[in-house]
Amino acid sequence: xxxxxxxxxxxxxxxxxxxxxxxxxxxxxxxxxxxxxxxxxxxxxxxxxxxxxxxxxxxxxxxxxxxxxxxxxxxxxxxxxxxxxxxxxxxxxxxxxxxxxxxxxxxxxxxxxxxxxxxxxxxxxxxxxxxxxxxxxxxxxxxxxxxxxxxxxxxxxxxxxxxxxxxxxxxxxxxxxxxxxxxxxxxxxxxxxxxxxxxxxxxxxxxxxxxxxxxxxxxxxxxxxxxxxxxxxxxxxxxxxxxxxxxxxxxxxxxxxxxxxxxxxxxxxxxxxxxxxxxxxxxxxxxxxxxxxxxxxxxxxxxxxxxxxxxxxxxxxxxxxxxxxxxxxxxxxxxxxxxxxxxxxxxxxxxxxxxxxxxxxxxxxxxxxxxxxxxxxxxxxxxxxxxxxxxxxxxxxxxxxxxxxxxxxxxxxxxxxx
Numbered sequence: 001x002x003x004x005x006x007x008x009x010x011x012x013x014x015x016x017x018x019x020x021x022x023x024x025x026x027x028x029x030x031x032x033x034x035x036x037x038x039x040x041x042x043x044x045x046x047x048x049x050x051x052x053x054x055x056x057x058x059x060x061x062x063x064x065x066x067x068x069x070x071x072x073x074x075x076x077x078x079x080x081x082x083x084x085x086x087x088x089x090x091x092x093x094x095x096x097x098x099x100x101x102x103x104x105x106x107x108x109x110x111x112x113x114x115x116x117x118x119x120x121x122x123x124x125x126x127x128x129x130x131x132x133x134x135x136x137x138x139x140x141x142x143x144x145x146x147x148x149x150x151x152x153x154x155x156x157x158x159x160x161x162x163x164x165x166x167x168x169x170x171x172x173x174x175x176x177x178x179x180x181x182x183x184x185x186x187x188x189x190x191x192x193x194x195x196x197x198x199x200x201x202x203x204x205x206x207x208x209x210x211x212x213x214x215x216x217x218x219x220x221x222x223x224x225x226x227x228x229x230x231x232x233x234x235x236x237x238x239x240x241x242x243x244x245x246x247x248x249x250x251x252x253x254x255x256x257x258x259x260x261x262x263x264x265x266x267x268x269x270x271x272x273x274x275x276x277x278x279x280x281x282x283x284x285x286x287x288x289x290x291x292x293x294x295x296x297x298x299x300x301x302x303x304x305x306x307x308x309x310x311x312x313x314x315x316x317x318x319x320x321x322x323x324x325x326x327x328x329x330x331x332x333x334x335x336x337x338x339x340x341x342x343x344x345x346x347x348x349x350x351x352x353x354x355x356x357x358x359x360x361x362x363x364x365x366x367x368x369x370x371x372x373x374x375x376x377x378x379x380x381x382x383x384x385x386x387x388x389x390x391x392x393x394x395x396x397x398x399x400x401x402x403x404x405x406x407x408x409x410x411x412x413x414x415x416x417x418x
Contacts, residue, residue, distance in 0.1 A: 002034075008044060021151065033172065034172070040052060046079075062147070136148055181222065282399050285396055312337060316337050333372070
């Protein structure tokens with residue numbers, strides 16, 4: 001089955017809203033072995049929408065549309081769908097009841113304009129919206145399918161999960177081959193360095209596919225195998241995964257949708273370890289990441305944002321002379337920060353970060369992007385120096401990632417300089 005994704009919305013064209021729906025839809029459709037061949041973003045203009053619908057309908061088996069289903073004057077997708085299929089708009093009583101029930105639950109008065117959202121093309125089956133008022137649409141005609149959903153990501157995702165994906169799964173015919181995919185997540189290694197570890201990539205893959213997907217946090221390795229049956233595909237995928245781990249295992253922190261903070265949290269929980277964090281340049285971001293997951297109180301004892309030199313001295317007992325001699329951004333101060341937070345909290349691990357995130361504050365000796373991360377445990381204290389880029393927010397995120405990975409390596413016994 002070949003598919004096109006169409007995102008509708010002026011806000012997407014002008015960059016006011018990030019089109020995160022496209023990446024999500026591309027992934028979940030690919031996981032169903034649906035071949036996404038085209039993605040487009042178009043504005044809220046009937047003529048343009050009709051033209052794109054016509055092109056997509058002529059060339060693809062599946063068209064997935066998001067956006068333009070709200071109650072206001074610029075939300076014209078539903079009416080345009082009806083016009084494209086030459087179908088009347090009819091009131092759907094079930095949808096109207098959903099809308100009224102939602103307003104009642106929220107103790108709000110429903111505006112008359114919201115009733116128009118219960119008008120759906122007669123040709124379509126309504127997809128219920130549990131998080132909003134606009135229903136989705138499922139249309140089957142001429143052995144093709146068009147799916148229309150709201151542009152609000154959490155509304156669209158629940159429709160995909162609860163209705164669209166199960167229904168699509170029923171319609172996908174066996175192709176005679178089995179395709180399986182796995183994404184391994186790495187951090188702390190450059191794409192080119194990682195690639196060089198594989199040697200002759202074609203010989204290594206033996207017909208499988210391996211994509212290198214770099215980001216500011218690391219490189220994703222997407223592995224795809226196609227075999228004649230489920231067992232062969234599983235065995236081939238497992239064999240290649242183990243080979244990749246033999247080359248780059250120390251840099252791999254998870255699979256698919258794993259989050260490094262959750263991985264670290266699980267390791268701490270499994271080993272019965274506790275951690276405390278002293279943050280200067282990240283301003284609490286490390287603790288924020290760790291506490292994104294339920295159960296974090298079992299391992300995160302406390303965090304301290306010690307942005308000023310005075311805070312480092314007063315809260316963590318960092319030596320003022322060390323700050324004067326080496327600077328607040330230094331290996332020596334990072335170690336004292338980690339030791340200080342561990343001492344006052346009594347945790348198994350003390351973690352610290354201090355750096356120059358920019359765009360100002362750098363020097364020839366310590367340019368913008370210079371960061372030191374300190375770590376103390378029962379075996380002593382250490383610190384590592386990192387050199388990131390010029391972007392303040394990216395540096396904050398990269399520092400958080402590097403600090404969490406340093407904890408991961410420490411728990412697993414992986415040399416920190418590896």
